[in-house]
Amino acid sequence: MKQPIKAIVFDVYGTLFDVHSVKDACEQEFPEKGAAISQVWRTKQLEYFFWRHMMGRYEDFDKVTRDALRYALAVHDATSTEEIEQRLVASYAHLTPYEEVESVLKELHDVKTVILSNGTDEMLEALLRNAGLSDYFDEVVSVDGIKQPKPTPAAYMHWFKTSGLRRDEVLFLSSNGWDIAGAKNFGFHAAWINRNDLPFEEFDVKPDAVYPNLNHLSEWL
Amino acid sequence: MKQPIKAIVFDVYGTLFDVHSVKDACEQEFPEKGAAISQVWRTKQLEYFFWRHMMGRYEDFDKVTRDALRYALAVHDATSTEEIEQRLVASYAHLTPYEEVESVLKELHDVKTVILSNGTDEMLEALLRNAGLSDYFDEVVSVDGIKQPKPTPAAYMHWFKTSGLRRDEVLFLSSNGWDIAGAKNFGFHAAWINRNDLPFEEFDVKPDAVYPNLNHLSEWL
Incomplete structure (x- = not known):
């Protein structure tokens, strides 16, 4: 009791919400790489938020989410555009509960x-x-x-x-x-x-x- | 210039030093799992050190290295003993430069x-x-x-x-x-x-x- x-x-x-529900959107832009991009995206999102705190360089979670996405794309050789990044960031407002x-x-x-x-x-x-x-x-x-x-x-x-x-x-x-x-x-x-x-x-x-x-x-x- | x-x-x-040189020691204790254990061990070592700082619960790097190893073993279903853990922690003093x-x-x-x-x-x-x-x-x-x-x-x-x-x-x-x-x-x-x-x-x-x-x-x- x-x-x-x-x-x-x-x-x-x-x-x-399932943060990895963005993997479908990632997969659509970068076939075969959706799940891997989504994993790194989440890992880096938290790392950047925490590291910035430790350094006294706070930026909000929207900014670090965008930064983390850019890293996740770069590390998977996913050549991107401003437009694609915008679409993927937008998918973060439509995560699946x-x-x-x-x-x-x-x-x-x-x-x-x-x-x-x-x-x-x-x-x-x-x-x-x-x-x-x-x-x-x-x-x-x-x-x-x-x-x-x-x-x-x-x-x-x-x-x-x-x-x-x-x-x-x-x-x-x-x-x-x-x-x-x-x-x-x-x-x-x-x-x-x-x-x-x-x-x-x-x-x-x-x-x-x-x-x-x-x-x-x-x-x- | x-x-x-x-x-x-x-x-x-x-x-x-190559932190992943411990993977051979891990592999010896847990065949097929050495590289995976080593990866999680390093990731958790840093995470625990950083999270503890954020929470105001500092413990030294030796303590978090041991804790991280225990998590890495648990997450890979590597049934361990005090003795095995001691041997693996000891390998951290013999990393390869x-x-x-x-x-x-x-x-x-x-x-x-x-x-x-x-x-x-x-x-x-x-x-x-x-x-x-x-x-x-x-x-x-x-x-x-x-x-x-x-x-x-x-x-x-x-x-x-x-x-x-x-x-x-x-x-x-x-x-x-x-x-x-x-x-x-x-x-x-x-x-x-x-x-x-x-x-x-x-x-x-x-x-x-x-x-x-x-x-x-x-x-x-």
């Missing part, structure tokens, strides 16, 4: 639903609207408001300080191990959505729960 | 030679001694002294503040793109040792020079 919580905070990329997402969100009553993402306000707004999911969230918060990425404590604080809650009244959900470790480090409860059946990161902060998808939240409510 | 410099600062892992390293170091006169690494003092001391390279360096500096990883500015400052030099009198060498970006961000000259013929990272800080290996330093001297 888990402790009942008052807010559920969702990560977006990889948690609600995981199949259970809407039905799970529909069932959440009497608990505040929040998004806390490294994406910009504009990216999040477009993504949720295109997927028809905007109305399910009480708050949509971007770390861009404080220009510090998750998993820094400042990023979780950016939403939390406005919440009026105690940290242990919050359940944080992410499929990203660094995000779960960051949320636990901050003091939230955290459930790791282990969509790819992987071991958890070798970290001294561990999730309170591990689920294969979002269909397991009722024990927290 | 490059500006003559007074100190050459070397990164270690990937720059002087790239073939040109010693001959290049032998030719460096009238310039200070420095190591600045994320590795601990103990890791660096053992690695250089086992390779017979200790005597080529005037200083061996670990970021563990300040508990801030490269590419944070504090990490480069940790050595620099003791140097008595101007930043533009320093040439920094690394095969790691994040390290080159970090060194340039700090104000050093930086040459990227592009050992794998890759595009440079999509960053607004770029190397001053790109070389396939260390055999091209004379233009700086």
Whole structure:
């Protein structure tokens, strides 16, 4: 029996939406290379966001997403144009939500639903609207408001300080191990959505729960 | 014609030593999985070091190297023992230096030679001694002294503040793109040792020079 919580905070990329749904768009522009480009794109997107933080050279997630795409294309010898890049970046606003997402969100009553993402306000707004999911969230918060990425404590604080809650009244959900470790480090409860059946990161902060998808939240409510 | 410099600062892992030379040791313990384990081991080693910095949970590079190995083994279903892990971690003190390293170091006169690494003092001391390279360096500096990883500015400052030099009198060498970006961000000259013929990272800080290996330093001297 888990402790009942008052807010559920969702990560977006990889948690609600499949970041690798861009591989079809990549494949269309660069046959046989779609999956590989998509993998590098995501890896570099996070690396650039984190490295920039470490160097004190913050740029928003839209900028690093574009930069990461350019690297992913270059490393796969995918000769591109401004136009192709625009089309691929646009596909990031049309990621596919995981199949259970809407039905799970529909069932959440009497608990505040929040998004806390490294994406910009504009990216999040477009993504949720295109997927028809905007109305399910009480708050949509971007770390861009404080220009510090998750998993820094400042990023979780950016939403939390406005919440009026105690940290242990919050359940944080992410499929990203660094995000779960960051949320636990901050003091939230955290459930790791282990969509790819992987071991958890070798970290001294561990999730309170591990689920294969979002269909397991009722024990927290 | 490059500006003559007074100190050459070397990164270690990937720059002087092949981090993937551990794949033979991995292969011996886990046939067919050596290269894959080695790849994940290196990726997670850096990720854990960086994520911990972001969370304010610093642990030294020896600890994250062990943690990263455990993850790499787990993700490849490589059932391990304490003994095997010890043997593999020990192999990190016996990495193979790239073939040109010693001959290049032998030719460096009238310039200070420095190591600045994320590795601990103990890791660096053992690695250089086992390779017979200790005597080529005037200083061996670990970021563990300040508990801030490269590419944070504090990490480069940790050595620099003791140097008595101007930043533009320093040439920094690394095969790691994040390290080159970090060194340039700090104000050093930086040459990227592009050992794998890759595009440079999509960053607004770029190397001053790109070389396939260390055999091209004379233009700086």
